[in-house]
Amino acid sequence: MFAFPPSRPPLPEELVAKIRPVSLAGDRRVALAAPWSALLPEMSLRRGSTLVVAGAPGTGSLTLALGLLAGATAAGSWGAVVGIDNPGVVAMADLGVDLAHTLLVPRPRGLWAQVVGDLIDGIDVIVLRPPGRVPPRLARRVADRVRERGAVLVPVVDAGGWPVPPDLALGITEARWRGTSRLESRAMTLQLTGRGGVRPRARTVEMPDRHGRLRGAPWSD
Amino acid sequence: MERLIGVWVEELSVESVDGTTLRVAQRLLEALSVLCPFTELVRLGLYVLPARGPSRFFGGEERVRALLASTVREITGHEPRLGAGDGLFVAELAARAGVVVAPGASDDYRRRQPLAVLGRPDLAATGRRLGLVTVGDFADLDPARVAERFPAAVGPLHRLARGERAEAPGQRDARLAARLARLTRAPQRDEQRGFFGQRGAAEERAHAAALRVRRRLGDDAVVVAGLRAGRVPQDRAVLVPWGSLAAPAGSDAAAPWPGHLRPPAPAVVFAHPVEIDLVDATARPVRVDGRGRWSAAPVAVILAPGVRRAVVWSAGPWPSVERWWVAPRRRAHAQVVLEGGEALLVAAESRRWWLAGVYD
Known part of the structure; x- marks a missing residue:
């Protein structure tokens, strides 16, 4: 049936060690599929970083975070959603989330920090809505573990709800629904801030648009 | 009821997408069948075999369990949990807990378990309210009363609790044997x-x-999502515990129905809708009439007693009659935008309003 043996002989171990790079540059980032990549300064998520999505409840912070998850899972990464008790699965699918590569932990109870710790070794992007106020020490500890392990943490909080300065923050400053005979789309003003030379900037996007996705021009300088 | 030895290999209970789990499970089944030809793979992760024959052959149940454990370790590299008890249900509970129930003590063991082991969280919750903590408490209810007060699906569980049934509904994976057979034919x-x-x-x-x-x-803490056919977001979501074989439906079965609610869909969808009120300018409840029109324009939504939010925009209602296999279901959906800018999906059913989702 086979013209040659289907299993190839194993490569010598020293050779494998030599030809495998210690860490690929691309490996240190989580790729984002379009159009989500346009939301971030370097078109992708840096591994080990925390990206806070902040906005008043009900103004689209959850959609924005799930959108980033869509961008990552559509590009082949694994994602997790922790602490969202009633996820809108249809909205997730419309945004482009690859449901087959997404784990949901709807009710982590008081153990969300431990659950994030359990996930960061195998999951690339973790969307987290912490229940209630987050103690600064706990936030710092979780962010440190994430940095160590190379995952990306996306806490979804009210404005100012993440008590330590994150690497990046996308804040929703204004959200307005447009509708005719039904809800059509939501115009959302996003404010990007961050550490390490990230220039603060603002833009307006449509999210969700009438197809449940993201629409908007790149960051204007 | 026949005494069974249960072998629980947690690592094999979760199916990998690439089929590795299935192949290892098959290899292990072949190896265990050498020890006892009546070994059965009940579900991924759970093997059972009758206790009596092999015990006589190998010189005692303890000796059989040691052989089983070493075989599992050798084939899979995982540490199994072993248990024994009468009937498939008790055998699985015992295996997962790593308990060998003494011959004749299975009834007692089953009755001591918390009600949740029957696999129906709603039953466990109802039971808690009624002061039924263990399987035994539930078993002691009069069967006639159970048939009268509980949904039909609870009947088999009650017989299980009473020890009149050996296995729980759905305990066996009916498709597994066919899939294993296909596996042995498929090229790797x-x-x-x-x-x-x-x-x-x-x-x-x-x-x-x-x-x-x-x-x-806990077993149900991690969930995966899928879509199925349906008209509104709350009907289309499928959430199943991660690792269970009831995989979310594929894309062909997931197409929305004609007349479905078009996107955008709410980012928060309540699995159990929350009862709310929609009121008009005179503070009277808004209704949807027989022709699918508002009785009056909604001006406020009452999310909870005392929590009143003004409505600045609304769309709908969109009535629908769905003839499910049960009685026809009449519903109407509507969208409202509140003063603060939040948008909600609300549904009218049984002359009440429900909060179905939030466009967060």
Whole structure:
């Protein structure tokens, strides 16, 4: 049936060690599929970083975070959603989330920090809505573990709800629904801030648009 | 009821996408069948065999369990949990807990279990309210009363609790045997995993992460989502515990129905809708009439007693009659935008309003 043996002989171990790079540059980032990549300064998520999505409840912070998850899972990464008790699965699918590569932990109870710790070794992007106020020490500890392990943490909080300065923050400053005979789309003003030379900037996007996705021009300088 | 030895291999209870689990499960089944030809793979992760024959042959049940454990370790590299008890249901409980129930003590063991082991969280919750804590408490209810007060699906569980049934509904995976048979015919395609097998490795790591969370929070803590056919978002979502074989439906079965609610869909959808009120300018409840029109324009929504939010915009209502296999279901959906800018999906059913979702 086979013209040659289907299993190839194993490569010598020293050779494998030599030809495998210690860490690929691309490996240190989580790729984002379009159009989500346009939301971030370097078109992708840096591994080990925390990206806070902040906005008043009900103004689209959850959609924005799930959108980033869509961008990552559509590009082949694994994602997790922790602490969202009633996820809108249809909205997730419309945004482009690859449901087959997404784990949901709807009710982590008081153990969300431990659950994030359990996930960061195998999951690339973790969307987290912490229940209630987050103690600064706990936030710092979780962010440190994430940095160590190379995952990306996306806490979804009210404005100012993440008590330590994150690497990046996308804040929703204004959200307005447009509708005719039904809800059509939501115009959302996003404010990007961050550490390490990230220039603060603002833009307006449509999210969700009438197809449940993201629409908007790149960051204007 | 026949005494069974149960072998629980947690790592094999979760199916990997690339089919590794299934292949290892099959190999283990073949190995265990050498010890006892009546070994059965009930579900991924759970093997059972009759206790009596092998015990006589190998010189005692304890000796059989030691052989089983070493075989599992050798084939899979995982540490199994072993248990024994009468009937499939008790055998699984015992195996998962790693308990060998003494001959004749299975009734007592089953009755001591918390009600949740019957696998119906709603029953467990109802039971708690009624002061039924254990399976035994539930078993002591009069069967006639149970048939009268509970849904029909609870009947078999009650017989299970009473020890009149050996196995729980759905305990066996009916499709597994056919899938294993197909597996032995299909050529193995490990080569397709990619150079250095990176893809397989990422998958393995994700599965290990899910398993860690499940160990910490319980079997149902990690969930995967899928879509099925339906008209409104709350009907289309399928959420199943991660690792269960009832995989979310595929894309062909997931198409929305004609007349479905078009996107955008709410980012928050309540599995159990929350009762709310919609009121008009005179503070009277808004209704949807027989022709699918508002009785009056809604001006406020009352989310909870005392929590009143003004409505600045509304769309709908969109009435629908769905002839399910039960009685026809009449519903109407509407969208409202509140003063603060939040948008909600609301549904009218049985002359009440429900909060179905939030466009967060």
